[in-house]
Amino acid sequence: MKTKLLIPMLLLLSVGAAAQTTRQEILKDLNRTGANYYIYPGPSQKTLTPAPAGYEPFYISHFGRHGSRYMEDNTYYVYAIEKLDTAAQLGILTPKGSEVLEKLRIAYADAWNRDGDLTPLGGLQHREIAGRMYQRFPQLLSQPLRVDARSSTSGRCMISMFYFCQELQGLNPALDIRMDASKRDMSFVVRDEHVELEETPAMEGYEQQINAMYMKTVNAPRFMKSLFTDVPRAESFVEGPALMECLFNVASDLQNVPALNLSLMDVFSKEELFQAWKTLNSSIMLLCGLVPGSTPEYRMVKPVRDSLVSFADRVISQGDTALTLRFTHDGTILPLAYLLGLKEATGCTTDLENLYKSISVDKLIPMAANIQLVFYRKEGSDDILVKFLLNENETSIPVKTDVSPYYHWKDVKSYWEGRN
């Protein structure tokens, strides 16, 4: 058991300091505590490493999560508003409680019947990512290129695709863009829920740990006292942990609707936000199977990686140029990042309390998160190079290369053959 723990730790150390996340770093930008609700930060890398002499990009394979969205389930609003409203009628709301209720009402009116929808910011994120793709690879994208775009059948993914494609179309009207969102194509767009996985023995213990972390997160007497003047009376009809969970979700999501200019982050102490983020971070990694010994849920995206390889090989063998765009969910992007071997997605330890130090959900799957594989070839040579971008920043995989951050495609493929 101990050796199991040591190996990932060593791996992590070699991956480099950049992947480490500290408490200070998270609390500097409270939006990050939203974890997978975190709004897309845009690339920190402004200039990309030029390709080795003579190599030209000829194919980009892009996988993107939908952009900023509303909460998938408005019952968080319904519960919180109902409880605070009852308290208001009983006259036991603090001024802070009244302020929270007022904000919830405004936000819910906007979110009404929009459960899970893309927000305007979500559309903008995709337009901007498309715009940067065009600026970064103009030699490829200014051609009358064939673009094959497929989306998950979810509305927010489809509309993300529409914005992305429309931006490209405006930049180059000669692009031949095919868009679809067909149940037939889901095997290579979203994770395959049919893959049967047996739960590992370690899961039970992990889940207990996560539950304990969760209970610690939502058990906050300070929180209740800040909202209600008479906490015992409030507790006769409000479940404190449930209310706190509702408000965590709403507070995390509000950053995705900046037009409202509302924040509920100040309902929580920094310590509470940090604890909530830490718990969510660990539970997401656990449910994806990235924690050593956990059920390997990431295997559900192996068909997605397989199709990535076969699409790329087809473009390569045909000597073609192309762009393929796939619009999907965080539940596909995160395991795909892991299966590809991207450094940001590796390095999970078994220590759920301290997992955040080595892997950070907001760096991987903010809204509009994306993975791009950019392929290069050189005239007169059979050598194909590929580089990996996570959220538009160059990243690495554990494969030796003489041209970092570029990798020889044949080396990449043989690495993936052993990584399942």
Place this chain on the structure above:
Amino acid sequence: MKQIKLAFICLLFLGWTAGAQTSREELLSHMELTAGNYANYPVPTGHLTPAPEGYEPFYISHYGRHGSRYMTSDKAFIRLRESLDSALTLGLLTDYGKDVRCRVETAAADADGRSGELTALGARQHKAIARRMFDHYPTLLSQPLEVFANASNSRRVMLSMAHFCNELKSLNPSLSIAMDASEHDLYYIKSNKSIVVPDSPTDDALYDKLKEFRHRMMSWTPRMEAMFTDPEQAKTIMDPYTFADDLYNVAADMYCLPELKLSFYDLFGEEGMINGFRSYNAAWCLWEGLMPGAKKSYYRLYPLLQNFLDEADAIIASGGNGLRLRFGHDSVVLPFAFILGFQEALGGTDDMENLHNSFSIFRLIPMAANIQLVFFRKAGSQDILVKFLMNENETSIPLKTDCYPYYHWSDVEPYYRNMIESAHLVYKTPDEDED
């Protein structure tokens, strides 16, 4: 030569769409239209009356049905395959029947996992409509205009919107296009089921009449009989009406998938296809309440009318320019054309035998069917003109005007607002809505 051919085709179309009346001869020369609401979008006549002098277009308000699609469910294929497999097992299929079975298998395999999805033709239809819109109103659409588009939450509708908007964007990259498809807006994008439709005492009788009519229209053709060595025995292992109806639907849907190069037309022939069309023509007329004596289910489209009016008034008041696109379904376009008072939608009668002479769904709800209101104004004048287009052809509404096909908004707007008001809409309570 090419020009002569083109002129000839144009003339044909002019003749075809000039009146709302349909004759048998007309149908015979356009058999593809017997696909009814599966028909490929007919190219518009291209005839557009210039606006009165000094009037410029400033706003277009559009509602479009999704383009060509697969059948919305795989039930017809499942039933047909079951029936044909049983017949095969019992040795009831002739060589011709086996050939039909093969074609059904091919079509079913292509449709597998794609129920209700937009086909490639469906995307092309929307691109073509967008392109024509741009060509017809270049002064308006080549500006850096704000475009707001929204769709029902059905995927084929959303993709129709995306293709339409992409085409516009490729023609004018300076357009700023917002797109959405939210439950939030379904109360006007789709038929609003929360609105109570008043009962009609004659509705049940009309449905009985329709049932009898449809069964008569979908009786087996000689070629369908020829599929089986013993047609009478075959009819005992399947429901004959459903079998014919399913085959008609498959035959009609093939017009959405020209790339398959599959046809079931031979099973029906001219007479059979026309009868199939008449069956659905009568059904749609009754379903949507456009037949005298039917329940007025078109009440459920008043929120859409309200949306058209309110948004038009807002842009008129702002003095700005705009383009508003909405994407939805045939179950909206048809009754909406009726409440707007388009001549093509007014010929409903309970004389089902002759209904198709005065009312034809292929004029109203082919794939990608659409309704456009185009608004014009004149510098220095308060007068706003509007014209109405049904599938891009100018049409009329029951109001007097001194500049047909243009109408004064000051006449149109109160006419429609009064219509909504006098409908005294009643909404179901949330509990009733659950049902």
